Amino acid sequence: MNINATIIGQTVAFVIFVIFCMKYIWPPLINIIETRQKEINDGLEFAKQAKLEVAKSKQIAADTILNAKLKAEDIIKLAHEHEEKIINDAKIAANKEYKYIISQANIKINSNYNQAKQLLYEQVNSLVLASTKKVISHYISNYKIDDILINEIINKIKL
Secondary structure, three states: OOOOHHHHHHHHHHHHHHHHHHHHHHHHHHHHHHHHHHHHHHHHHHHHHHHHHHHHHHHHHHHHHHHHHHHHHHHHHHHHHHHHHHHHHHHHHHHHHHHHHHHHHHHHHHHHHHHHHHHHHHHHHHHHHHHHHHHHHHHHHHHOOOHHHHHHHHHHHHO
């Protein structure tokens, strides 16, 4: 192979082209590639952080759900305690009302009993007086007893 002027010219042109490319074309391409690599690395880092955030969010959500369940159980427990308190209060109130009604009924029964007793006592007294008057009037007509004596006996019976 002969080295002639065209090969030397082509080599010089190629070297100038390479120098031109290295000085003016290569740096922007390298910058674009480095920028793209940086964007890709930033995207990967962001994805890692997003995964960590998602994991943290899932943990926070799980903790929140657990806390909500615990609060719900506490609320249900308080509701049951409140229900039991209301039932016990109602039982106590019903028991008081029962005792009050029974005492009022006993008072009314005693009052009715005393009224009936008094009425019976009065009726027995009037029957005794009536029978005594008949007996005495029968004896008076036979023996002529004094009127004052009869009144004294009647007054004694009334007491």
